[in-house]
Amino acid sequence: MDRVRLGIIGTGNIAQLNVAGYLEHPQCDVVAVCDSRHEVGQAFADRYGIPRVYTDIADLLADGEIDAVEVLTPTMLHKQHVLAAIAAGKHVSCQKPIANTVADGLEMTEAARAAGVLFRVSECCxxxxxxxxxxxxxxxxxxxxxxxxxxxxxxxxxxxxxxxxxxxxxxxxxxxxxxxxxxxxxxxxxxxxxxxxxxxxxxxxxxxxxxxxxxxxxxxxxxxxxxxxxxxxxxxxxxxxxxxxxxxxxxxxxxxxxxxxxxxxxxxxxxxxxxxxxxxxxxxxxxxxxxxxxxxxxxWLTGFKNMSKAFVDALLEERADCEMSGELAVKAxxxxxxxxxxxxxxxxxxxxxISQSVSPPWWPPDLSTYFTDMEEYGTR
Ligand SMILES: NC(=O)c1ccc[n+]([C@@H]2O[C@H](COP(=O)([O-])OP(=O)(O)OC[C@H]3O[C@@H](n4cnc5c(N)ncnc54)[C@H](O)[C@@H]3O)[C@@H](O)[C@H]2O)c1
Structure with missing residues (x-):
């Protein structure tokens, strides 16, 4: 591979930091974005000059011009989106945390290995x-x-x-x-x-x-x-x-x-x-x-840029690994x-x-008391 043609899935809050390294890399073209909120995906594409905008991940994954994807959707969707991308033969970089459960993280890691595509978790640290x-x-x-x-x-x-x-x-x-x-x-x-x-x-x-x-x-x-x-x-x-x-x-x-x-x-x-x-x-x-x-x-932005560039370099060099590996993300x-x-x-x-997930005893929090909790926390 002498150029990487990348699609971004999820153009919410963190996407602005992740896209920077891809845009700067001389051998990477960000060719498409996908966000279920069309106006959000379109605004992002306009801001960064990205040619194609999808609202359904299946359409982005069917785009034959795309070699690899960066998954920036909410964490509970990582498993679904990463497995779909792997099944479509794309190389995958996914934001931390890898998934909501250990079993899901292991399944994603194994699916990539079996498909022979590169899968890593983008860890800006x-x-x-x-x-x-x-x-x-x-x-x-x-x-x-x-x-x-x-x-x-x-x-x-x-x-x-x-x-x-x-x-x-x-x-x-x-x-x-x-x-x-x-x-x-x-x-x-x-x-x-x-x-x-x-x-x-x-x-x-x-x-x-x-x-x-x-x-x-x-x-x-x-x-x-x-x-x-x-x-x-x-x-x-x-x-x-x-x-x-x-x-x-x-x-x-x-x-x-x-x-x-x-x-x-x-x-x-x-x-x-x-x-x-x-x-x-x-x-x-x-x-x-x-x-x-x-x-x-x-x-702090440099950590994001370097991780995006590292994914492109790993693909250009046809390496089988790139930090952070799925195995290490599961251990974290x-x-x-x-x-x-x-x-x-x-x-x-x-x-x-631990093979699944563990939550604190109070989880999920009662948000109806959010403002009184904040007040009380500041004074106790
Ligand atoms: N490295 C970091 O420092 C860092 C910081 C913030 C977030 N993150 C991680 O990045 C991921 C995204 O976080 P965020 O803060 O940008 O969240 P966000 O909610 O702001 O953005 C997620 C985007 O995904 C889109 N989306 C939701 N479902 C979709 C679907 N089915 N198909 C396509 N698009 C869909 C949403 O419309 C939204 O624009 C999370 O996993 C989060 O943990 C990492």
Whole structure:
């Protein structure tokens, strides 16, 4: 293949970030979009100069000019849309989370393997230069043997053009029984994936406390886990601070990674947000000196662009794999569900023991009390 002709399925809120890397790639043509809301698909196509607009996925998949698709529909539709695309012989990139259940994710992965098409989950963290740098540093032994991975996420307010222009309808399916969980499913799946990918290590035991927050928030949350390698542990914190403003160009969230090794630290000081006036990656060396990687591209959009470009490159090079693999996406999903189960049952849970899905006991949330819950959360 010397060019990739791509179709985009679902042109909602996140599509603007995913399409950028495809449009920039010199050997990719975005030839069609499909959205069940015609006016949304048409407006997107007009904005980016994409020639064809469909409202039925079957019509897009019957388009013989299309080699590959990017699936950007609500998560509960991923299985249906990915399986249909695979059956039509298309290569598939699908947004995170891979699916609503582990069994569905495995079925999608197996279907692609059997059909001989490339299937990967587009995980923007894996293309975000500061996290890519951290992974390289870990692999090169720059901090010796990693012993602790700490990942912190805070969700709060922001006043960005991106956030203000999001279509509120994109939140409806995230807040009800069409999803198995809330924020820890929809957003933290990125960080569960990163926790596995950074070390190329599986997690085999999880303990957690998850509190219910307003609407789909599940905070505060604290989790600890054990990796395959006995001397490496992980911990995660999620907090929600609705009266705090986050400096950001995108969503109102900020992340901080601290990776401790036998011979030093790596700090990744940002992902979505831009809270700290620090280099995006800093390493503390055994001799007490530090190196700051201040010139890294720390724009959150770059992670999306790099992942779109990586999919095109994998197709051009006819590779059988591209990050993130279906198998790894399923492991991230199992880690997510293990956190819910460990919190509910107050016992360690092996993520590999989860074959379907797990929801928090309060799920789906009662949205009729959303505004009073927000008020109460801010004052308690
Ligand atoms: N990487 C990230 O940071 C990130 C951020 C946001 C969302 N996402 C993921 O991307 C996916 C989409 O999220 P979103 O926020 O854009 O949601 P959204 O609801 O804003 O967009 C989904 C789009 O799919 C369309 N659609 C629904 N059913 C369809 C069908 N049967 N055929 C064709 N189109 C259909 C909708 O009309 C809508 O325009 C989700 O899986 C979500 O988890 C990833």
């Amino acid at each position: 894996f293309g975000y230069p500061p996290l890519v740098k951290a992974k390289e540093l870990i692999a090169s032994g720059a901090i010796g043997h990693p012993t602790m991975c700490r990942i912190k996420t805070v969700v709060a307010n922001t006043d960005t053009e991106f956030q203000n222009n999001l279509d509120p309808s994109g939140y409806v399916w995230r807040f009800n029984a069409q999803s198995p969980g809330g924020h820890l499913f929809d957003d933290m799946i990125h960080k569960y994936g990163a926790a596995l990918w950074l070390f190329d290590q599986d997690v085999n035991s999880v303990q957690a406390i998850v509190r219910q927050g307003p609407a789909f928030f599940e905070a505060p949350m604290a989790a600890i886990w054990e990796y395959e390698r006995n001397s490496l542990l992980g911990m995660m914190e999620v907090t929600y601070a609705p009266r705090m403003n986050i400096r950001s160009s995108f969503y109102g969230a900020d992340e901080f990674f601290e990776i401790q090794g036998t011979d030093g630290f790596i700090w990744v000081t940002r992902c979505t947000g831009e809270m700290l006036d620090l280099a995006p990656v800093i390493i503390y060396h055994p001799d007490g000196t530090t190196t700051s990687y201040g010139n890294l591209d720390a724009d 999903l199992q880690l997510c569900f293990a956190v819910y189960q460990a919190s509910t049952e107050r016992r360690p849970v092996d993520p590999a023991s």
